[in-house]
Amino acid sequence: MQTVLLNRPVHGIVEDVSRLDMLSVPGADVLVASPICTEAAPAGGNAVRQQRQQPWAATRATAWCLIRYAEIHRPAVIVGENVLRFARWDLFEPWLKVFEAMNYTAQIVSVNAAHVSSPGNPAAPQVRERLVFVYLDAFGPHGSGGSREEFLPDYLLGRVGGNLRLVCRP
Numbered sequence: 544m545q546t547v548l549l550n551r552p553v554h555g556i557v558e559d560v561s562r563l564d565m566l567s568v569p570g571a572d573v574l575v576a577s578p579i580c581t582e583a584a585p586a587g588g589n590a591v592r593q594q595r596q597q598p599w600a601a602t603r604a605t606a607w608c609l610i611r612y613a614e615i616h617r618p619a620v621i622v623g624e625n626v627l628r629f630a631r632w633d634l635f636e637p638w639l640k641v642f643e644a645m646n647y648t649a650q651i652v653s654v655n656a657a658h659v660s661s662p663g664n665p666a667a668p669q670v671r672e673r674l675v676f677v678y679l680d681a682f683g684p685h686g687s688g689g690s691r692e693e694f695l696p697d698y699l700l701g702r703v704g705g706n707l708r709l710v711c712r713p
Contacts, residue, residue: 561604570616577623578606584626602632610641613678617645621678627653629674647678 582599613621621642629635630651639649652675656667 560608563608565608565611565615568612568616571618573620573622574609574612574616574618575622576609576612577625578602578609578629580626580629583628583632585628599632602629603634606632606634606638610638610645613642613645613647617680619680621647622676624673624675627672627674642678646681648681650677650679651675 579601582602609621609623612618632638642649654673654675656671656673657669658666660666
């Protein structure tokens with residue numbers, strides 16, 4: 544957190560997200576948030592098999608923060624991304640089931656970051672496979688029963704270039 548404070552202007556709450564009281568965070572119709580990826584990323588020699596010897600503590604803490612926020616604020620849409628190996632996290636399937644228990648439906652795709660762009664947002668200048676997840680509240684925003692499409696920003700309704708495919712856990 545010290546590095547962030549030195550390099551970026553911060554407005555609002557500065558706290559370790561795993562200790563954050565979600566009641567102190569404003570609600571929103573769309574939450575854009577992602578679990579930390581450093582433990583799952585292949586960079587630095589990380590391996591899925593290391594989960595048993597060195598559990599992915601930061602991954603677990605930050606992944607459950609999305610659930611904690613959703614439980615309190617019930618956003619209509621939750622969007623995030625991570626490295627593909629996040630889907631091989633030991634708790635990935637239970638994590639999905641918790642969202643399902645809160646009446647969210649999930650769409651999970653693998654996309655190459657070099658193929659994703661929109662006006663004013665150029666594609667990444669590198670080839671990186673990413674896992675993108677979108678959870679939609681089955682009952683609409685805050686349980687209202689309204690149309691989800693009313694609350695999706697244009698960039699989420701727009702076209703995504705490249706080759707999209709469902710991510711299947713081996």
